[in-house]
Amino acid sequence: xTDAAPAIFVALEQSGFAAAIRQSPWxxxxxxxxxxxxxxxxxxxxxxxxxxxxxxxxxxxPAPLLAxxxxxxxxxxxxxxxxxxxxxxxxxxxxxxxxxFQLKAILFAAGLINVAxxxxxxxxxxxxxxxxxxxxxxxxxxxxxxxxxxxxxxxGAALPxxxxxxxxxxxxCAGGDRPDATSRSNFNDALSLVRPAGGAVPGVAVRPRQxxx
Amino acid sequence: xxxxxxxxxxxxLLTTAAVAHHGWGSYDANKPLTISGPxxxxxxxxxxxxxxxxxxxxVWTVTLAPTSRMSTRGATEKVVAVGQDVSAYGYPSTxxxxxxxxxxxTVNGKTYEMR
Numbered sequence: 476x477t478d479a480a481p482a483i484f485v486a487l488e489q490s491g492f493a494a495a496i497r498q499s500p501w502x503x504x505x506x507x508x509x510x511x512x513x514x515x516x517x518x519x520x521x522x523x524x525x526x527x528x529x530x531x532x533x534x535x536x537p538a539p540l541l542a543x544x545x546x547x548x549x550x551x552x553x554x555x556x557x558x559x560x561x562x563x564x565x566x567x568x569x570x571x572x573x574x575x576f577q578l579k580a581i582l583f584a585a586g587l588i589n590v591a592x593x594x595x596x597x598x599x600x601x602x603x604x605x606x607x608x609x610x611x612x613x614x615x616x617x618x619x620x621x622x623x624x625x626x627x628x629x630x631g632a633a634l635p636x637x638x639x640x641x642x643x644x645x646x647x648c649a650g651g652d653r654p655d656a657t658s659r660s661n662f663n664d665a666l667s668l669v670r671p672a673g674g675a676v677p678g679v680a681v682r683p684r685q686x687x688x
Numbered sequence: 689x690x691x692x693x694x695x696x697x698x699x700x701l702l703t704t705a706a707v708a709h710h711g712w713g714s715y716d717a718n719k720p721l722t723i724s725g726p727x728x729x730x731x732x733x734x735x736x737x738x739x740x741x742x743x744x745x746x747v748w749t750v751t752l753a754p755t756s757r758m759s760t761r762g763a764t765e766k767v768v769a770v771g772q773d774v775s776a777y778g779y780p781s782t783x784x785x786x787x788x789x790x791x792x793x794t795v796n797g798k799t800y801e802m803r
Contacts, residue, residue, distance in 0.1 A: 477784070496734070500755055503734035565735065 480568035487567040496565045506561040513554035520548035521621065528597060528610060528618030536606040537614075541598070589621050715779040715789045723748050723788070724775040732758070732765040739768050741776065749787040750776050753802040763793070763800040772796075 478485060487493060496502050523544040527537050563570055570576045597617035601610065610618075723743040730739045737752040752758060752768065768774065778790035790802045 497731075498733055500734075500759075504754070504756060 477568045477572065480571045484567040484571040487564055490564070493564040493567065496561055502561065503565055506558040510555055510558040510562060513551045513558060517548055517551035517555060520544045520551060524548070524593075525618040525622040528593075528601070528614045528621075530610045530615065533607055537601045537604050537610070541601070592620065593617055712779075712789065714781055714783045716782050717779050720777065720779055720791075721788065722775060722777045723750070725773070727768060727770050727772050727774055730765075730768050730770050732768065737768060739774065741774055746786055748776075749784070750774075750778065750793075751787065751789045752793065757802075758800075761800050762798075763795075763802075767795050767800070768793075778802075 496506070521544075523532070524541055526532055527535075527540050527544070532540060597614050601614045604610065723741060725742040725744065728740045728742055728747060731737060732755055734755055736754050737758055739750050739752065741748050741750055752763070753761075758764065758768075772795055775794040776788070776790040777792050778788045781787040781789065792799055792801050792803075794800075
């Protein structure tokens with residue numbers, strides 16, 4: 476907990492709700508897994524929409540396909556919101572000050588702009604297009620925009636992963652550890668959710684490492 | 689088919705775990721240090737356990753590992769309880785003063801890997 480964060484985040488982190496998340500052995504890891512599962516579902520649904528706007532999947536008229544994928548994406552987003560708020564509450568004061576998290580919030584806002592462009596600019600012109608027809612330039616532009624960079628929530632969520640991957644391996648080298656140590660132990664953490672504590676999983680056990688200094 | 693489902697599930701878990709919390713990025717691996725002393729406070733919580741240690745120079749906040757990993761490796765809540773003498777090898781935070789992240793800790797002659 477850090478007092479440097481705005482009071483509302485400090486209060487959130489100090490709440491009984493946040494303490495319960497931290498103290499549960501499974502809630503935080505489960506929310507962590509769920510957040511990524513929903514992210515993958517969300518990104519897939521958005522990609523289907525982008526592809527259709529660009530003229531792919533043209534055997535199906537755009538309106539029903541876009542409407543279906545949109546509902547799917549909204550449901551996945553709701554799942555991300557629930558799991559994400561659990562993860563955020565547990566350490567709200569630190570995350571509020573974390574530059575990577577702040578960047579993620581900005582990218583999320585950019586994603587909302589992308590949503591507005593689709594809803595108010597592109598969707599009206601593709602609603603009544605029949606299957607097999609070519610898509611108007613406006614729809615294609617929206618699809619390119621979304622696929623190329625404005626799929627921001629996805630980019631935002633991916634950022635911490637790459638940032639961590641980079642720094643974890645540099646740390647590993649400096650410490651003389653195996654470069655894959657972090658991902659391996661993370662894998663074991665995840666496995667420990669689905670097997671009894673202390674149980675061995677053949678082939679993925681972490682080899683005890685000795686200090687090199 | 690069943691095998692494919694298991695692989696996909698394992699991959700999802702692996703991807704997920706990589707997101708876990710603030711990682712090692714905000715710790716300076718070029719300045720490894722070892723601190724030792726009695727544990728003043730202990731929180732066995734997710735996303736990772738933390739203890740404060742009265743070292744020879746000052747009181748350090750030491751960030752450990754997620755509770756599931758700690759338990760799996762035998763570093764239970766009792767091992768890092770208040771009053772235990774601990775030695776922690778790790779890296780200082782580049783963000784928070786007097787905080788470090790432990791690569792491994794030793795309590796009662798037994799070493800536990802935190803990574």
